[in-house]
Amino acid sequence: MADRNKGAAPMSDRPVEPERFFDHFDSFVETSQTGSVVDRLNARYLALIHANRALIDGSSVLDLASHDGLFSFAALQNGASRVVGIEAEPGLVAMSRANMERYDIAPSRYEFICGDVFDDIETVEPCDIVLCFGILYHVNNHMLLLTRIAESDPRAMIVDTNISQLESAVIEVRNPLGGSPPRLGGQLEGYPTKAALDAMFSSFGWTHRYVDWTQSGLLDRPQMDDYRTGQRVTAIIDCNRQDLSARQRDRAVRSVIEQQRDRRSQWVVIMRIAAEVGTTPQALCVWVRKAERALRQKAKLTAE
């Protein structure tokens, strides 16, 4: 349990060797249920969090599929001002909270929501950085999830995901536990190819780079085959929050809403106005649809 020795520094304040991060905070080795060999957890910590500490320091962080809170905790240890995690499994949410208590993290610095990323991302506070680790291959509706993320207007996102080895920009439908081709009638999840990730990220006007795992010096550890063979990738995405001011964005959205005649003409108008203001049609579409939803909501409230 937590170190309650009188006068002792909180466990989370003690010096830590980054290479052995999860050896220091070994509760997560016990509670994590996904590739939780400590060497793999440490390697992922180094590449996903520690290497991005300049990005994370001082930022609020949204951790999608936060599991037992391991990367939320790691973000806090790298200077995040606050983290919000969304995780579907109630037992893992309880473990996340217990892990934070175990390492003396002030409750005001974290919140773990038991829910579905699709349902709950709209309701949580907007955050600067989104962590999207180990979830993009468990969903089918990638563009919807990325749209929800774009609506929350983060500064940057870090994605760590298994990918399909098929060629071209496709999402390979598989059964969970890696079943491909999928058994008919079975449950489905979608593995994007790297080209599909490139297409989806850039459609929102985001720019991204991949972590070069081959140059990381981390691949000789156990359980790193997926990264070594290119079946799993990590992308650092700049969501270009600064590209369009809030005022320019509102004006562009208003122009689309005023000029579109119907849904069919919306894309033509969106493409023209997006080109005029220097953003991508998908990015503008995100803001138009969000504004339309708000207008519908307002009209509903007025009618009640």
Ligand SMILES: C[S@@+](CC[C@H](N)C(=O)[O-])C[C@H]1O[C@@H](n2cnc3c(N)ncnc32)[C@H](O)[C@@H]1O
């Ligand atoms: C492979 S684990 C990844 C955990 C952690 N982010 C990591 O990278 O190690 C996937 C996690 O996503 C959670 N999950 C799956 N679908 C979800 C959804 N729609 N909403 C919220 N959590 C979900 C699972 O319960 C599980 O904890």
